Amino acid sequence: MTDKSQFLHYLTNTERSNGKNYKSSTIKTYVDSITLITADLNNHLISEIDSLYNIHDVKELKHLFDNLYSIPQIQKEEVIQRKRKTNAFRRYIEFRETIQKFGLTQNQPDLQEVEQSRTEGGKKVVISLRSERDGRLRSQALILHGTTCFGCEFNFKKVYGDLGEGFIEIHHLQLLCGNLAQVITDPRTDLIPLCSNCHRMVHRKKGYVLSLAELKAVINLQSSDKLPDVESKELV
Numbered sequence: 001m002t003d004k005s006q007f008l009h010y011l012t013n014t015e016r017s018n019g020k021n022y023k024s025s026t027i028k029t030y031v032d033s034i035t036l037i038t039a040d041l042n043n044h045l046i047s048e049i050d051s052l053y054n055i056h057d058v059k060e061l062k063h064l065f066d067n068l069y070s071i072p073q074i075q076k077e078e079v080i081q082r083k084r085k086t087n088a089f090r091r092y093i094e095f096r097e098t099i100q101k102f103g104l105t106q107n108q109p110d111l112q113e114v115e116q117s118r119t120e121g122g123k124k125v126v127i128s129l130r131s132e133r134d135g136r137l138r139s140q141a142l143i144l145h146g147t148t149c150f151g152c153e154f155n156f157k158k159v160y161g162d163l164g165e166g167f168i169e170i171h172h173l174q175l176l177c178g179n180l181a182q183v184i185t186d187p188r189t190d191l192i193p194l195c196s197n198c199h200r201m202v203h204r205k206k207g208y209v210l211s212l213a214e215l216k217a218v219i220n221l222q223s224s225d226k227l228p229d230v231e232s233k234e235l236v
Contacts, residue, residue, distance in 0.1 A: 003056075006143060007031065007053070007095050009139070009142045009143065009147065010095045010098065010139050010143070011026075011027045011031070012166040013139045013166070029084055029088070030088040030091055030092075033084055033087075033088035034053065034088060034092060035051075036085060037052050037088065037089055038052045040074060040085070044068065044073060045064065045068055046064075056096060056100075058093060058097050058100055061089075061092070061096055062093060065089050068089075069082075098136070098140070099143070137185055137191060138170050140187040140191075141187040141193065142166075142193065146193065147166060147167065147193055148168075148193065149168065149193060149194050149198055150192045150194060151194055151195065151198035151202075151212065151219060152195060152197070152198055152219055156168065156195070168193040168195065169194055170192070171191070171199055172185070172191060173192060173211075173212075198215060201218070
């Protein structure tokens with residue numbers, strides 16, 4: 001997964017301070033602004049930088065931000081355009097802080113280094129993308145696992161192109177139904193990406209949630225009319 005794709009996934013799946021997700025138009029503006037910021041850096045501060053995405057160090061990014069936006073020519077830029085760029089730059093720094101905090105690399109996260117878990121509350125199993133769970137957990141799960149369904153290997157971008165980029169649902173492997181206490185969630189082991197169909201299938205039977213292995217068994221059964229015996233548990 002490229003840095004640009006990871007940044008897009010981060011924006012798509014991270015809640016703002018007001019609890020709402022970024023609009024698709026805002027996400028596109030932020031992603032596109034990285035190219036403009038790169039040009040500004042080349043023209044006013046440093047030369048021969050291919051892309052801001054190539055700079056991963058948070059301290060260096062903050063240093064560049066402070067220096068770039070203290071340049072008089074940049075300060076005189078049209079207000080709305082400058083605000084879009086500064087907001088995009090800030091979001092990119094936040095994204096890099098998340099990557100750095102959890103010890104992830106660009107393409108293959110070192111899961112042994114991801115030791116920090118977050119506490120999230122839950123009173124019910126929520127299938128929809130909007131839930132009471134911490135949006136940062138979803139972002140971390142996507143960075144760790146990507147956006148291909150763990151059940152059927154469906155990928156929305158491969159089928160729908162740019163429209164589907166970054167889209168996937170996140171399934172919580174811990175059943176929180178009826179649990180009013182807070183639960184420690186580890187995005188490495190407790191969260192997995194599932195397409196909309198698979199996500200609904202694992203929750204389809206009342207009072208029972210299919211495991212990933214059971215879901216794959218159902219999918220692999222293919223032409224058979226008989227559902228597999230799921231550890232001798234009735235699915236109907």
